[in-house]
Amino acid sequence: MTTTSTAAARADGATALDATELYRFFRTGEEETLALRGVSLHVQRGETVAVVGPSGSGKSTLLACLAGLDEPAGGSVHVGGERISHRPEAQRARLRARRIGVLLQSGNLIAHLDVRENIRLAQAAAGRRRGAASDIAALLDGVGLRGRAHALPHELAGGELARAGLAVALANDPDVLLADEPTGELDGRTERRVLDLLKSRADAGRGVLVVTHNTEVVGFADRVLVLRDGRIQP
Amino acid sequence: MNAPGPDTTLVDTLIDCREAARTYGRGENAVVAVHGATCQVRSGDRIAIMGPSGSGKSTLLHLMAGLERPTSGKIGWPALGRPATARDIGVVFQSPSLIPALDVVENAALPLVLSGTSESEARRRALSALDAVGVADLADKLPEELSGGQAQRVAVARVLALRPRVVLADEPTGALDRATGRHVVDVLLDTAAELGAALVVTTHDSTVGERLTERWPMHEGRLVATAPAPAASGPRTAPRARPNATRGETSETRGETS
Amino acid sequence: MIITWLSGLVRRRSGRLLAAALGISLAVALVAALGSFLTASKSTMTDRAVRSVAVGWQVQVQPGAKPASVLHTVRSAPGTRTALPVGFAHSTGFHARTGGSTQSTGPGVVLGLPPGYRTAFPGEIRQLTGSASGVLIAQQTAANLHVAPGDTVTIGRPGGGPAHVKVAGVVDLPQADSLFQKVGAPPQTQPTAPPDNVILLPAAQFTRTTAPIKAADPAAVTTQIHVARDARLPADPAAAYTAVTGAAHNTEARTAGGGLVGDNLGAALDSARQDALYAQILFLFLGVPGAVLAALLTAAVAGAGADRRRREQALLRTRGLGLRQIAGLAVTEAAAVGVTGGLLGLGIAAGVGRAAFGTASFGSTATSAVGWFALALLLGLVIAAVAVLVPAVRDLRQGTVAEARRVVGRAGTPRWMKFYPDLLLLALSYFVFRASSSNNYSLVLAPEGVPTISVSYWAFxxxxxxxxxxxxxxxxxxxxxxxxxxxxxxxxxxxxxxxxxxxxxxxxxxxxxxxxxxxxxxxxxxxxxxxxxxxxxxxxxxxxxxxxxxNGADVTVTESPGSHAGPSAAHPLAAIPGVRHVEPLQHRFAYVGADLQDLYGVRPSTITSATSLQNAYFSGGSAKSLMSKLATRPDSLLVSEETVKDFQLAPGDTLKLRLQDARTKTFHTVPFHYAGVVKEFPTAPRDSFFVANAGYIAKTTGSNAVGTFLVDTGGGNQKAVATRLRHQLGTTAKVTDITQTRSAVxxxxxxxxxxxxxxxxxxxxxxxxxxxxxxxxxxxxxxxxxxxxxxxxxxxxxxxxxxxxxxxxxxxxxxxxxxxxxxxxxxxxxxxxxxxxxxxxxxxxxxxxxxxxxxxxxxxxxxxxxxxxxxxxxxxxxxxxxxxxx
Structure with missing residues (x-):
C-alpha cells in the first residue's frame, strides 16, 4: 500500500515515469531466473535518465516492464501518474498509445509501410486525427529525414533507420520516451544527432529513459543508474 | 612480414583495389556507395576503416571480400588467386550471421566443410577455434539461444577455424556493449596474430580504431587521405599513398595457403 | 489506419497475398464447379426420368365407375396435358393360317387405341413394318403366328365366336412392363413378364370386337386412361418425385374412388432420386477433401509469414494498438485475401464450366449456379478467416508483448503427439468402418412407408x-x-x-x-x-x-421364342464386318420342383471370348475354375443362392431338373450336379436361374437351339455392327447393343x-x-x-x-x-x-x-x-x- 501511496503522491505532474519494487521471473525449462529483483526508479519531467549495465543484467526486461509490454510479477509502474502495470491489456495498450514512446535498437518500422505511413499508423493508434501532414513533416524535419518520407524501411541506411524509428516513437507526443540502445549501430555524428533529439525531448518537459551500454549516452544523461543482476546499484 | 617497404613484392599484396567503385540502383535512384577506391592490404596489416554510417565502409569491405563486384574499377587478390576463395578471406559480419538450424559447432565448422574438409576434421578444428575465443561451452547451443556477444564470438571462431590469410570484420562491435566489444576486438587481434593474417575492420568507434595500427577514414563513399596516423606503420596511412603497385589483378600467383 | 495498412500490404506484399488467394481460389472453384455440376446433373436425372416414361400415369377405371366421368376428372386435373381412354380386353388366344399351317398362341391381350394416341404417347408404340394405323400386332406375336402385314389373324373371344382382323402393321411395345402393369398392385404381385401376345385395334373396332366379351363378363373389358402430364417439375428428383406422387394422390381423390393411378412417372423419379442421393454422396466424398486440402494449402501459405506477422504484431502493440485494432487489421487482410481468392475461384469455376460444358454454369440453371457460387464464395471467406485470421488472433492472445516477441525455442515434440490422436483416429475409423460395412447396411436409407430417402452420413x-x-x-x-x-x-x-x-x-x-x-x-x-x-x-x-x-456382350442377338436356330446360325453372323466372335448361349426354362427358372447353357471354353465373367458373379470358386468344372464335368450346374438354400444343397449333390424335350415336347427329368453358386450372369435376370454346359443340355433335350448370340466387336463400333445385324436378321430376332443398354439403364x-x-x-x-x-x-x-x-x-x-x-x-x-x-x-x-x-x-x-x-x-x-x-x-x-x- 505504501508504494501505491508514494506513487499517488508523485502523480502531481512532475513525475513522468515511476516504478517501484519491480520483480520479474523467467522460466526456461526447469531453470528459473530472476531478471528483476526489486527495481525502483523514477523519471521526472524534463529529465534524461540512463540505465547502464552489462548484457544479461535485465535491462531489456526492465524496459519491457516500464513500457507496459511485459507484466512484472511484483511491484508497480506509473506513467504520467497513471498505473500501467497490473491492468488489462486493452488499458495498457491505450496508455502505451497515448503516453509512451518506445525506440528499439532495431525493428522499429513495419516493413511493408513507408516512413510516413509508419508515422501515421502510430498517430492513428494514439487516436490522433489524420491529416496532420504538417506534424509528420515536422517530425521528419526533426530527425532530418524530410526527403525520405516515402522510403521503405529496407531502403534506408542504418542511421536513417534509427532516426525514422525515433520519428515513429515520437509520433504520439509521449510523456515519456523509452529507448533501448538507440545508438547501438550508429556512428558518432548520427549518434550525437539522435542524442540531441532525445535531449530536446526532455527539454520540452517530457521524460526520457535510455537503456544503454554506450558511454557517450551515459555522458549526456542527467542521471545514470547502474543495473546489475536485476538490481539498481547504489 | 610486418615490415613492408615501398617496393613490396607482389606476393605480399593480398588485396589490391584500383579505382573500385560500387553504385546501387540505376538512373535517378542510383546511389554511389563507394567512389573509386584505390588501396592495398598486405600481410600483417591491421587496418581500421573508419567512418559514419552510410559512408560506404561496409560496401568497401564486401568488395574486398569479393562478395560484391565493383561497378567500375578493379579488385584483385594477387597473392590469393582470382577470385579469392572464401578459404582465404574470412568475414565477420555486422548482423548475426549464424545459420539458425545449425548448432554452434556446426556453424563454426561450416566454411571448412564447404571447402571440402571432412566433417569430423572440420568439427575438431571448429571446437578448438571455439575454445580459443572462449565459447567452447556453447558448442551445442543453437544460435537463437545465444546473446549478441556470444553470437559474434562464434562468428569470429568460424573465421578462425578456417585459418584464412585475411580477416575482414564489418562493425564487429556495433551491437555489443563496450566490455563485450572490447573482448571481441581482442579475439580478432589474437586470431589475426595467430594466423599471421591481415586484419581489416570497419568501425565508427574510435576506441576500436585506436587498437589497430592503421586507420583509413572514409566519408561519403570516399577514402580520405589524412594526416599520418600516430602508429609507426610507415608512410602509407592514406591508401592512395601506394599508387605504383603492380597490376596484380591479372596475376594468378597464389601465396602459399595455410 | 486500416487503409494505410492494407494499401501497404497490397503494394509491397502482393506475392504472398496472391499465393494465399490462389489457395483459396482453388477451394472456391472446386466447390462452385462441383456444386453447380451436381445441381445440373440432378436436373438431368429428373429430365431423363421424365423422358424415359412413355405414359406418365395410367389411370385404371374401377369397376362400376363411369369411364367418361373419370376421364373428365383426369382431364380437368391440373398438370394434365392429354388424357386418352385405352381399352383392355383379354382374348383366349390368337390364331393365324399362313403357308399352309395354322399357328396358335396362348391367351392374349387386345388393346383399343383412341385416335391420336400415337401422337400423344409416341414412346409407347414403335413401328416396325407395315402401316401405322389400323390393326397392329406386337412383334413377338407376329413372329409366333408367322404373320406379316396383310395377313389375317383370328381373335378368340371368351363368350363369343372368333373375330377376324387384318393385320396392317407390326409394332414393338418398348414399355410393355408398365403398359400391362396391374395398376395399384404392390410390386410383389405384379406380373413377372408382360403378355407375349398383343393386338392393338382402333377404338371403334375395339368396341365392336369386344362387345361380346363385355356382354359375357363386363369386368373382362376395362378402360385405362393414359395421361401425359406437363406440370412443371422441380429440378431436383426428390422434389419432383414428391410433387408427382402428390398430384397422383390428389387425382385419385378427385375421382372419388373411380380411378386408380398407376404412377409411371413417380416410379421413374423414385429411382432417379436415389441416384441423385448417390451423386450427392460422391460429391461429398470427393469434393470435401479437395476443399479441405486447398484450405490447408492456404493455411500453409499464410502460416509461412507467421514469424514476420508475430514481429509486426509485437511492434504494433508496442505502439499502443489495442488487441481489437490489431485484430481489425488481420480481419482486413483476411477479407482482402478471401474476396480476391473467392472471386478468382469463381472465375476459374466459370472458365472450367465453359470449357467442359459450354456454359459457365455447368448446364445447371442460372439461379442454382448463383446459389452454389455464393456458397463457394462464402467458403472462401471462411477459409481466409481460418487460415489468416485465426493464427493472428491466436498469437494476440499471448498475455504480454514480451511473450509474443520471444522466439520459439528448440523444436521439441509437438504437444499433440503425446496424446496419440493419430492412433485413436485410426482405431475409431476401423470400428466405424466395420460397423458401417457390416451386413444389411445400406448407404441410402429408404425406410418403408416414408416418402423421403436419406443418406447414411455415418459412412463418411x-x-x-x-x-x-x-x-x-x-x-x-x-x-x-x-x-x-x-x-x-x-x-x-x-x-x-x-x-x-x-x-x-x-x-x-x-x-x-x-x-x-x-x-x-x-x-x-x-x-x-x-x-x-x-x-x-x-x-x-x-x-x-x-x-x-x-446386355451380355457388345451386341446381343436374341432369337424369338420358338426359334430353333442352332449354333451354326453363328457363322453368318460372324461373317458380318466388325464382328470378332459370336458365342451362342442357350436359353431354356427348367422346373426345379414346382418352380420354373431360366436355364442358360454355355460353352465353358469359349464363353469368355464374347463376354466377361467376373469372380464377383460366383461364389464357391472363381469364374475360371467354375467354367473349367462345367467343361470337365458336363452335368455340373451352377445355381442361385436362393435355390441352394431352398433345397439344402451341398457341392456334389445331384439336382434333378425337368426340361422340355424338343422331340416329344414333354418335360422329362435330367440329373445335374450342384457345382457352385452363380449370382449374376450376362443376360440373366436378377432372380434365380441356372447355368449349365450347353453340350449336356443339347444331348439331354435333343435340341441345340440357341436363345442368344453374344457378339464381340472388340469393344468398339457396337452401334454400326448392331445396325448391320438388324438389317440382316429383320424381325426374326432382337438386336441390342451395349451403348443402347448403357443409356437404357x-x-x-x-x-x-x-x-x-x-x-x-x-x-x-x-x-x-x-x-x-x-x-x-x-x-x-x-x-x-x-x-x-x-x-x-x-x-x-x-x-x-x-x-x-x-x-x-x-x-x-x-x-x-x-x-x-x-x-x-x-x-x-x-x-x-x-x-x-x-x-x-x-x-x-x-x-x-x-x-x-x-x-x-x-x-x-x-x-x-x-x-x-x-x-x-x-x-x-x-x-x-x-x-x-x-
Whole structure:
C-alpha cells in the first residue's frame, strides 16, 4: 500500500515515469531466473535518465516492464501518474498509445509501410486525427529525414533507420520516451544527432529513459543508474 | 612480414583495389556507395576503416571480400588467386550471421566443410577455434539461444577455424556493449596474430580504431587521405599513398595457403 | 489506419497475398464447379426420368365407375396435358393360317387405341413394318403366328365366336412392363413378364370386337386412361418425385374412388432420386477433401509469414494498438485475401464450366449456379478467416508483448503427439468402418412407408477418420525419423551433398517441424488424387461391367421364342464386318420342383471370348475354375443362392431338373450336379436361374437351339455392327447393343455420366498435388533465404547450394510420395467398400488409373523441381544484398 501511496503522491505532474519494487521471473525449462529483483526508479519531467549495465543484467526486461509490454510479477509502474502495470491489456495498450514512446535498437518500422505511413499508423493508434501532414513533416524535419518520407524501411541506411524509428516513437507526443540502445549501430555524428533529439525531448518537459551500454549516452544523461543482476546499484 | 617497404613484392599484396567503385540502383535512384577506391592490404596489416554510417565502409569491405563486384574499377587478390576463395578471406559480419538450424559447432565448422574438409576434421578444428575465443561451452547451443556477444564470438571462431590469410570484420562491435566489444576486438587481434593474417575492420568507434595500427577514414563513399596516423606503420596511412603497385589483378600467383 | 495498412500490404506484399488467394481460389472453384455440376446433373436425372416414361400415369377405371366421368376428372386435373381412354380386353388366344399351317398362341391381350394416341404417347408404340394405323400386332406375336402385314389373324373371344382382323402393321411395345402393369398392385404381385401376345385395334373396332366379351363378363373389358402430364417439375428428383406422387394422390381423390393411378412417372423419379442421393454422396466424398486440402494449402501459405506477422504484431502493440485494432487489421487482410481468392475461384469455376460444358454454369440453371457460387464464395471467406485470421488472433492472445516477441525455442515434440490422436483416429475409423460395412447396411436409407430417402452420413466417418488419422500418423513418423534418424538421413543425402551430408542432415533434422508439415500436405494431396482417381475409374469399370452384364456382350442377338436356330446360325453372323466372335448361349426354362427358372447353357471354353465373367458373379470358386468344372464335368450346374438354400444343397449333390424335350415336347427329368453358386450372369435376370454346359443340355433335350448370340466387336463400333445385324436378321430376332443398354439403364448414375464430375475433380487433384509440392517447398526455401545467403557468403558453391536445396526436395518428395501412395491405397480400399452401394455389381479389383497417376506424379515432381531450381537461382543472387534485405 505504501508504494501505491508514494506513487499517488508523485502523480502531481512532475513525475513522468515511476516504478517501484519491480520483480520479474523467467522460466526456461526447469531453470528459473530472476531478471528483476526489486527495481525502483523514477523519471521526472524534463529529465534524461540512463540505465547502464552489462548484457544479461535485465535491462531489456526492465524496459519491457516500464513500457507496459511485459507484466512484472511484483511491484508497480506509473506513467504520467497513471498505473500501467497490473491492468488489462486493452488499458495498457491505450496508455502505451497515448503516453509512451518506445525506440528499439532495431525493428522499429513495419516493413511493408513507408516512413510516413509508419508515422501515421502510430498517430492513428494514439487516436490522433489524420491529416496532420504538417506534424509528420515536422517530425521528419526533426530527425532530418524530410526527403525520405516515402522510403521503405529496407531502403534506408542504418542511421536513417534509427532516426525514422525515433520519428515513429515520437509520433504520439509521449510523456515519456523509452529507448533501448538507440545508438547501438550508429556512428558518432548520427549518434550525437539522435542524442540531441532525445535531449530536446526532455527539454520540452517530457521524460526520457535510455537503456544503454554506450558511454557517450551515459555522458549526456542527467542521471545514470547502474543495473546489475536485476538490481539498481547504489 | 610486418615490415613492408615501398617496393613490396607482389606476393605480399593480398588485396589490391584500383579505382573500385560500387553504385546501387540505376538512373535517378542510383546511389554511389563507394567512389573509386584505390588501396592495398598486405600481410600483417591491421587496418581500421573508419567512418559514419552510410559512408560506404561496409560496401568497401564486401568488395574486398569479393562478395560484391565493383561497378567500375578493379579488385584483385594477387597473392590469393582470382577470385579469392572464401578459404582465404574470412568475414565477420555486422548482423548475426549464424545459420539458425545449425548448432554452434556446426556453424563454426561450416566454411571448412564447404571447402571440402571432412566433417569430423572440420568439427575438431571448429571446437578448438571455439575454445580459443572462449565459447567452447556453447558448442551445442543453437544460435537463437545465444546473446549478441556470444553470437559474434562464434562468428569470429568460424573465421578462425578456417585459418584464412585475411580477416575482414564489418562493425564487429556495433551491437555489443563496450566490455563485450572490447573482448571481441581482442579475439580478432589474437586470431589475426595467430594466423599471421591481415586484419581489416570497419568501425565508427574510435576506441576500436585506436587498437589497430592503421586507420583509413572514409566519408561519403570516399577514402580520405589524412594526416599520418600516430602508429609507426610507415608512410602509407592514406591508401592512395601506394599508387605504383603492380597490376596484380591479372596475376594468378597464389601465396602459399595455410 | 486500416487503409494505410492494407494499401501497404497490397503494394509491397502482393506475392504472398496472391499465393494465399490462389489457395483459396482453388477451394472456391472446386466447390462452385462441383456444386453447380451436381445441381445440373440432378436436373438431368429428373429430365431423363421424365423422358424415359412413355405414359406418365395410367389411370385404371374401377369397376362400376363411369369411364367418361373419370376421364373428365383426369382431364380437368391440373398438370394434365392429354388424357386418352385405352381399352383392355383379354382374348383366349390368337390364331393365324399362313403357308399352309395354322399357328396358335396362348391367351392374349387386345388393346383399343383412341385416335391420336400415337401422337400423344409416341414412346409407347414403335413401328416396325407395315402401316401405322389400323390393326397392329406386337412383334413377338407376329413372329409366333408367322404373320406379316396383310395377313389375317383370328381373335378368340371368351363368350363369343372368333373375330377376324387384318393385320396392317407390326409394332414393338418398348414399355410393355408398365403398359400391362396391374395398376395399384404392390410390386410383389405384379406380373413377372408382360403378355407375349398383343393386338392393338382402333377404338371403334375395339368396341365392336369386344362387345361380346363385355356382354359375357363386363369386368373382362376395362378402360385405362393414359395421361401425359406437363406440370412443371422441380429440378431436383426428390422434389419432383414428391410433387408427382402428390398430384397422383390428389387425382385419385378427385375421382372419388373411380380411378386408380398407376404412377409411371413417380416410379421413374423414385429411382432417379436415389441416384441423385448417390451423386450427392460422391460429391461429398470427393469434393470435401479437395476443399479441405486447398484450405490447408492456404493455411500453409499464410502460416509461412507467421514469424514476420508475430514481429509486426509485437511492434504494433508496442505502439499502443489495442488487441481489437490489431485484430481489425488481420480481419482486413483476411477479407482482402478471401474476396480476391473467392472471386478468382469463381472465375476459374466459370472458365472450367465453359470449357467442359459450354456454359459457365455447368448446364445447371442460372439461379442454382448463383446459389452454389455464393456458397463457394462464402467458403472462401471462411477459409481466409481460418487460415489468416485465426493464427493472428491466436498469437494476440499471448498475455504480454514480451511473450509474443520471444522466439520459439528448440523444436521439441509437438504437444499433440503425446496424446496419440493419430492412433485413436485410426482405431475409431476401423470400428466405424466395420460397423458401417457390416451386413444389411445400406448407404441410402429408404425406410418403408416414408416418402423421403436419406443418406447414411455415418459412412463418411470411416474414410474421413482414416484420412485424418493416417495424416497425423505420417506426421509423427516423419518427425520421429527426422529427429532420431540423422545418421541414415546423412547417408541418404550424401550423393547429393557430398561432404556436407552431416551438416545437411543436422539442418533437416532441426527443421523437422515445417518439413513434416510439408510432407503431410503433399501426402494428403497425393492420396486425394490417388483415391479419387482410383475410385472414379473403378466406378467406370463397374458401370461398364453392369452394362455388359445386362446386355451380355457388345451386341446381343436374341432369337424369338420358338426359334430353333442352332449354333451354326453363328457363322453368318460372324461373317458380318466388325464382328470378332459370336458365342451362342442357350436359353431354356427348367422346373426345379414346382418352380420354373431360366436355364442358360454355355460353352465353358469359349464363353469368355464374347463376354466377361467376373469372380464377383460366383461364389464357391472363381469364374475360371467354375467354367473349367462345367467343361470337365458336363452335368455340373451352377445355381442361385436362393435355390441352394431352398433345397439344402451341398457341392456334389445331384439336382434333378425337368426340361422340355424338343422331340416329344414333354418335360422329362435330367440329373445335374450342384457345382457352385452363380449370382449374376450376362443376360440373366436378377432372380434365380441356372447355368449349365450347353453340350449336356443339347444331348439331354435333343435340341441345340440357341436363345442368344453374344457378339464381340472388340469393344468398339457396337452401334454400326448392331445396325448391320438388324438389317440382316429383320424381325426374326432382337438386336441390342451395349451403348443402347448403357443409356437404357435409365436415369441411373451410369448414364448421368460421372465423367463431368471426374474431369473436374481429377483436374483439381493434379493442381492440388502440384501446388502442395511446389508451393510448400518454395515457401520453406523462401523462409531459409537467409540461411542460403549466409552459406553462399561462407563460400558454398552453386553445386553445394543445389545439394542443400535438392536434399530437402528429395526428403519431401520421398516421404510425401510414399505416404501419399499408402494413404491413397488404404483410402481407396475403404471408399470402394463403403460405397459398395454405388457399385453394381461390386468390383473384383480396384481399377488403378496409372496414366492419370503418372500425370499427377509428373505434375507434383515438376512443381517440386521447379521450386527447388528457383530456390537455387535465388540463392545465387548477390548474397550480401540478400543479407541486407532480411
Amino acid at each position: 466417418l470411416g474414410p474421413a477418420l482414416l484420412w485424418l488419422g493416417s495424416a497425423l500418423l505420417l506426421w509423427r513418423l516423419v518427425t520421429l525419423t527426422l529427429a532420431h534418424g540423422r545418421r541414415p538421413l546423412a547417408r541418404l543425402v550424401r550423393p547429393l551433398t557430398g561432404t556436407l551430408a552431416g551438416t545437411t542432415a543436422a539442418s533437416l533434422s532441426r527443421q523437422r517441424r515445417p518439413l513434416a508439415r510439408a510432407v503431410v500436405l503433399l501426402a494428403l494431396a497425393l492420396s486425394f488424387a490417388v483415391s479419387t482417381a482410383s475410385f472414379n475409374s473403378t466406378y467406370r469399370q463397374q458401370a461398364e461391367v453392369d452394362a455388359r452384364l445386362t 435409365g436415369s441411373s448414375l451410369t448414364s448421368v455420366d460421372l465423367s463431368g464430375l471426374t474431369r473436374i475433380e481429377l483436374a483439381f487433384a493434379v493442381l492440388l498435388a502440384a501446388g502442395a509440392g511446389g508451393i510448400v517447398l518454395a515457401l520453406g526455401l523462401a523462409e531459409r533465404r537467409r540461411t542460403f545467403a549466409i552459406a553462399t557468403v561462407l563460400g558454398a558453391t552453386r553445386r553445394q547450394m543445389k545439394g542443400l536445396v535438392f536434399s530437402e526436395a528429395a526428403v519431401l518428395t520421398a516421404a510425401g510420395l510414399a505416404g501419399g501412395a499408402l494413404i491413397g491405397w488404404a483410402l481407396t480400399q475403404m471408399l470402394v467398400k463403403v460405397l459398395t452401394g454405388v457399385f453394381d455389381p461390386p468390383p473384383d479389383t480396384v481399377a488403378v488409373p496409372w496414366p492419370y497417376l503418372a500425370l499427377t506424379l509428373t505434375a507434383a515432381l515438376a512443381a517440386i523441381v521447379g521450386a527447388a531450381l528457383s530456390g537455387v537461382r535465388r540463392s545465387s543472387r548477390p548474397a550480401v544484398e540478400e543479407l541486407r534485405e532480411l
